[in-house]
Amino acid sequence: MDISKIQNQLEKFAIERDWEQFHTPKNLAMALSVEASELVEIFQWLKAEESNKPNQKQIEAINAEVADIAMYLLRFCSILEIDLEKSIEDKLVKNAEKYPVNLSKGNAQKYNQREE
Numbered sequence: 001m002d003i004s005k006i007q008n009q010l011e012k013f014a015i016e017r018d019w020e021q022f023h024t025p026k027n028l029a030m031a032l033s034v035e036a037s038e039l040v041e042i043f044q045w046l047k048a049e050e051s052n053k054p055n056q057k058q059i060e061a062i063n064a065e066v067a068d069i070a071m072y073l074l075r076f077c078s079i080l081e082i083d084l085e086k087s088i089e090d091k092l093v094k095n096a097e098k099y100p101v102n103l104s105k106g107n108a109q110k111y112n113q114r115e116e
Helices: 003-016 025-043 048-052 056-079 084-098
Strands: none
Touching: 003 056, 025 056, 056 084
């Protein structure tokens, strides 16, 4: 995936529609939350096993919501000049420190809720 290329396409799309005025960090963060909620809604009443095997209609809806979330996130990063790839790499390092394998393997408890 070429993140810069997609960000440029999203910027062009917004410029052509005069939407840059609406693409503030606040508005984009709110839009991200809404789209994530729409993804959650697809799974809301499914049983755990049903969520592992969504039907074709659900897959199509999931794909659409995932794309919306990704596009808003990329636009958000573009507006704030955040290097998404570097942010992810940095966070992976922090998570590895926060969740060492010997304490985290097979354990779903959050790091600050564990008894050590």
